[in-house]
Amino acid sequence: MDAQIREIKRQFRMAMNGIVSTSMREKGMDYKINFGLTLPLIKRIAERYSPNAELAELLWKENIRESKILATLLYPAQELTPEIMQHWADTIVYREIADMCCMNLFDKVPFALDKALKWISSDNEMLRYTGFQLIARLAMTQNVFTAEVPICIMDIINTNAGSFSTTTLHAAINCVKRILQIDRPTALTIKTAIESWKNHSPLNKSIAEDIMDEFCFLYSEPIV
Structure with a gap:
């Protein structure tokens, strides 16, 4: 699971959009880390992984904008309590x-x-x-x-x-x-x-x- 998290973060860094990230920060969205990825791009990353509650929970705990959005895409709804x-x-x-x-x-x-x-x-x-x-x-x-x-x-x-x-x-x-x-x-x-x-x-x-x-x-x- 740690390896998956590292790989996901690597994909975030590879696709980073500094202009979007800076603009969002100026508007008050002060995440610890914000790579500025668009939603369609985050969805494409999500398609590479099977829904997994444990992975989604780990992503949610990260104070990273893209991690939290990805978590909402990867958590199996039938397992959400x-x-x-x-x-x-x-x-x-x-x-x-x-x-x-x-x-x-x-x-x-x-x-x-x-x-x-x-x-x-x-x-x-x-x-x-x-x-x-x-x-x-x-x-x-x-x-x-x-x-x-x-x-x-x-x-x-x-x-x-x-x-x-x-x-x-x-x-x-x-x-x-x-x-x-x-x-x-x-x-x-x-x-x-x-x-x-x-x-x-x-x-x-x-x-x-x-x-x-x-x-x-x-x-x-x-x-x-």
Whole structure:
């Protein structure tokens, strides 16, 4: 396993893009090591290896951007436990890694929605962001939620929107817009939930108007 890790790091170094790495560092993504590899290139490296939980765990522990992304591609979803998923989520520092976890791994486990709903209720900003991104991903890939799920999400946004960072707020709104696209009955559930709180605060009113605009666009209803 150590030999594989060394070989993977060698491949990272061979493909290093210093310009991208520097640009990301200037934007605040201060990994211990960042080789600046593009996602397609990391995926090509992943294709050279069979899914392996032990290898993925070792890669995740490295404070190297590419190692963490590769870990999300190599961890077998059927072996991911709720405890390991929670540990990974708790140790995410940058939104890029949260996005990769949701896209490559977290959305493939049966307990993904339960985790995501807990995360968006958290006081931890990165967990909130990850939760909303994961729900948005599930809305795209599973395309089905019980009626209680959008109601729960809207209640959480209504209660906590004022404490969200700008990035998390955008993720929350995008999440709801993804759910709107599932089908009209689901969208109507969201519409009904919004109508009960859209006049609470200026921020909530703005959120409600944004989501209702999307609803009317998708389902060709006049904006009232």
